[in-house]
Amino acid sequence: MDALKLIAQDSLKAEVPVIEIGDTVKVGIKIKEANGKERIQNFEGTVIARKGSGVSETFTVRRVSYGVGVERVFPIHSPNVAKVDVIRHGRVRRSKLYYLRDRVGKAAKVKEQIR
Numbered sequence: 001m002d003a004l005k006l007i008a009q010d011s012l013k014a015e016v017p018v019i020e021i022g023d024t025v026k027v028g029i030k031i032k033e034a035n036g037k038e039r040i041q042n043f044e045g046t047v048i049a050r051k052g053s054g055v056s057e058t059f060t061v062r063r064v065s066y067g068v069g070v071e072r073v074f075p076i077h078s079p080n081v082a083k084v085d086v087i088r089h090g091r092v093r094r095s096k097l098y099y100l101r102d103r104v105g106k107a108a109k110v111k112e113q114i115r
Contacts, residue, residue: 022090048097
């Protein structure tokens with residue numbers, strides 16, 4: 001069991017991004033192209049959930065693209081997640097925002113928290 005903890009400790013990132021539920025974030029993901037090059041692709045949306053702890057901690061980001069809702073789950077400590085930029089902070093009263101899946105248009109927006 002101690003060996004597993006040591007391996008998990010080594011794969012943790014030193015700087016974990018501070019993201020909260022309801023925040024609008026821009027996640028930079030490393031994508032490997034066919035010709036061997038590597039580039040960063042951005043995925044911008046609202047954080048609707050956080051799950052897990054330690055190495056297996058993940059967060060779910062949702063956005064609407066061409067009228068279709070798209071959700072992606074990102075591991076926080078993954079080496080493929082290059083950066084996470086918080087664009088704006090949202091004011092919410094829930095830990096999971098799954099109810100946004102049923103809403104359309106302005107009803108699907110999260111109010112901005114003024115800091």
